Amino acid sequence: MTKIDREFFFKEVRARPFGGDLQQRHVDGCNAILNFWEEKYSDKDDRWIAYALGTAYHETAYRMEAINEYGGPNYFNARYGPGTPVGRVLGNTEAGDGNRFRGRGFVQLTGRANYADWSGRLDVDLLADPNKVLDTEVAARILVEGSVLGTFTGVKFSNYLNSGKDDWFHARQIINRLDKARRIADYGKQFWAAISYEGTGQVGQADHRPILREGADGEDVRFLQRYLGLHPDGGFGPMTDDVVRAFQDHNGLSVDGIVGRASWSKLLTLGLDVRDAPDDSDTASSGGSSAGGDGETGSSPVPVGSRPLLKMNSRGDAVKELQSLLGISDDGIFGSGTLEEVKNFQRNAQLQADGIVGPATWLALLNQ
Numbered sequence: 001m002t003k004i005d006r007e008f009f010f011k012e013v014r015a016r017p018f019g020g021d022l023q024q025r026h027v028d029g030c031n032a033i034l035n036f037w038e039e040k041y042s043d044k045d046d047r048w049i050a051y052a053l054g055t056a057y058h059e060t061a062y063r064m065e066a067i068n069e070y071g072g073p074n075y076f077n078a079r080y081g082p083g084t085p086v087g088r089v090l091g092n093t094e095a096g097d098g099n100r101f102r103g104r105g106f107v108q109l110t111g112r113a114n115y116a117d118w119s120g121r122l123d124v125d126l127l128a129d130p131n132k133v134l135d136t137e138v139a140a141r142i143l144v145e146g147s148v149l150g151t152f153t154g155v156k157f158s159n160y161l162n163s164g165k166d167d168w169f170h171a172r173q174i175i176n177r178l179d180k181a182r183r184i185a186d187y188g189k190q191f192w193a194a195i196s197y198e199g200t201g202q203v204g205q206a207d208h209r210p211i212l213r214e215g216a217d218g219e220d221v222r223f224l225q226r227y228l229g230l231h232p233d234g235g236f237g238p239m240t241d242d243v244v245r246a247f248q249d250h251n252g253l254s255v256d257g258i259v260g261r262a263s264w265s266k267l268l269t270l271g272l273d274v275r276d277a278p279d280d281s282d283t284a285s286s287g288g289s290s291a292g293g294d295g296e297t298g299s300s301p302v303p304v305g306s307r308p309l310l311k312m313n314s315r316g317d318a319v320k321e322l323q324s325l326l327g328i329s330d331d332g333i334f335g336s337g338t339l340e341e342v343k344n345f346q347r348n349a350q351l352q353a354d355g356i357v358g359p360a361t362w363l364a365l366l367n368q
Contacts, residue, residue, distance in 0.1 A: 002042070004034055005196045012194035017057055017187050019346060019353025029056065029064030032140040033106070041148060046195050047188075047208060048157040051171055052144050054188030056106040058180060066139035069103030069110070076102040080111065090114065101130055105139035107146065107175060117151060118142055147174050166210055186348075189219035193226075201271040206264040213258045214241045222350075224259060227267045232350055233368060310357040312339055322357055325365040 013030070014022040033056060037049045060067050069076075073096075080087045080098030087098055090111025103110040109118065115126040115133075122141070126132055133139060150156030152175055160171040168185035172178050196202045210220050216236040225232040228243045241257045248255045251266050259267075308318050314334040323330040326341045339355045346353040349364040357365075 002197045002200065004038065005198050005201075006031070006034070008196040009034075009194045013191065015350050016190040016193070017054075017347055018062075019343070019351070021353070026064045029060070029066075029106070029136065032136045033144060036137070036140045036144050041144065044148070045157070045161055045208070046204070047161045047166075047168075047192055048148065049144070050192035050195055051157065051161065051168065051184075051188035052147055053191040054184050054186075055147070055175060056143055057187050057191075058184050059108050059175075060106060064106075066105045066134045066136050068134070069108055071102070073099040087111075091116070104130065104133040106143040107139075107152070109133050109142055109146075114152070118146075121145070121151075150174065161208075163207075166208060186219050189223070193219070193223045201268065203265065203268040203271075206261055206268050209259075209261075209264045209268075211258060211260045212236055214238070224267075231367075233364070234348065235368075307362050310334055311355065312336075322365070325368070 009030070010022065010027060013026075014020060018026060030053065033053055034049070037052075041048070056064060061070075071079075077096065077098035078084070080090055080092055080102065082088065082092045082094060082097055084098070090101070091113025092098055092101060092111055094112075097112050101110060101112050101115050109115065112127070115130055118124075118133075119126045122138065124132055124138065133142065146152050147157055150159070153173060155173050157171065157174065160167040160174070168188055169181050170178070171188075172181035172184055192205070195205075197204070209223075212221060212224060214236050217234050219234065221236045221240070222232040222234040224236075224244075225234075225240060228240070228247060230240060230243060244259055244263070245255050245257050247253075247267070248257075248263060253262055253266060307321075308314075310318060310322055312334055315332055317332065319334045319338070320330040320332045322334075322342075323332075323338060326338070326345060328338065328341055342357060342361070343353045343355050345365070346355075346361060349361070349368075351360055351364060
């Protein structure tokens with residue numbers, strides 16, 4: 001069995017999606033999920049395990065721990081009780097079932113019917129002790145196997161991610177309709193970018209990486225740019241097109257700027273080192289000299305200039321400019337809403353997601 005390169009994996013996920021803040025609980029949760037995958041499903045499409053990790057990252061509020069759904073007994077009984085429409089769908093039949101069988105684990109297993117189903121699959125009485133779902137190894141199996149078999153909603157990984165389909169967006173229906181589908185698809189792709197194998201690296205991904213060309217954007221482009229040694233802004237612009245064509249010419253490929261299977265195979269076979277992500281504490285790496293030449297807007301990026309460091313409770317015109325660049329209401333007050341948008345932007349730009357807008361974040365915002 002080919003083993004996932006854990007050293008590479010944790011190096012990569014430290015930057016994305018964990019924003020530079022990789023804690024022991026994150027490592028333990030990821031390892032539990034990866035361990036079960038390697039034990040039971042290592043011969044399957046590794047987009048599946050990447051999507052499972054992205055789901056766990058979202059469902060546990062980025063903790064990667066088997067957790068209880070947030071709320072109190074009154075809330076759960078009112079929402080999931082046997083007399084409610086949701087409670088009936090979940091198979092809750094007795095008073096108190098809403099709270100007793102509230103969401104738990106990596107995937108927020110909810111409802112008497114699901115707990116009964118998994119009691120049989122695990123040969124563990126979850127009806128008598130629902131908190132057993134909080135055991136890390138139990139939670140990992142429920143997350144992975146439930147998504148492989150389609151036990152939660154009737155659809156499964158193979159419905160969306162197979163030899164002819166690459167539908168990360170609708171894969172959310174495995175768990176919960178399309179709630180936060182785009183965000184979770186991006187998380188899944190960030191974890192997929194970290195899946196590498198001892199001895200073979202990431203070459204196996206060539207079969208499933210999408211065709212990319214100028215105008216494309218998103219996580220797949222960001223992955224490509226890192227292999228090409230470009231600033232990973234996620235936008236396939238003229239600079240990325242030029243570098244792709246140069247790479248194709250150098251490697252005897254059709255020089256068309258289109259990254260298809262042949263280009264992916266050559267890139268991933270070479271096993272190029274991916275660049276480390278800068279953060280706002282690294283002023284040397286965030287200056288104009290280090291970024292020049294790999295932006296999409298010309299030969300040199302828009303400079304940061306004298307823009308100040310901004311953080312929670314900052315006010316003024318610089319905050320208004322920040323908010324405008326983020327595409328949110330520009331009231332000039334750095335509050336909780338702005339903080340969340342800054343952190344999301346930093347995660348997407350492979351920066352340290354600390355909510356502090358320093359040189360690296362300004363540079364990324366001005367050149368997005």
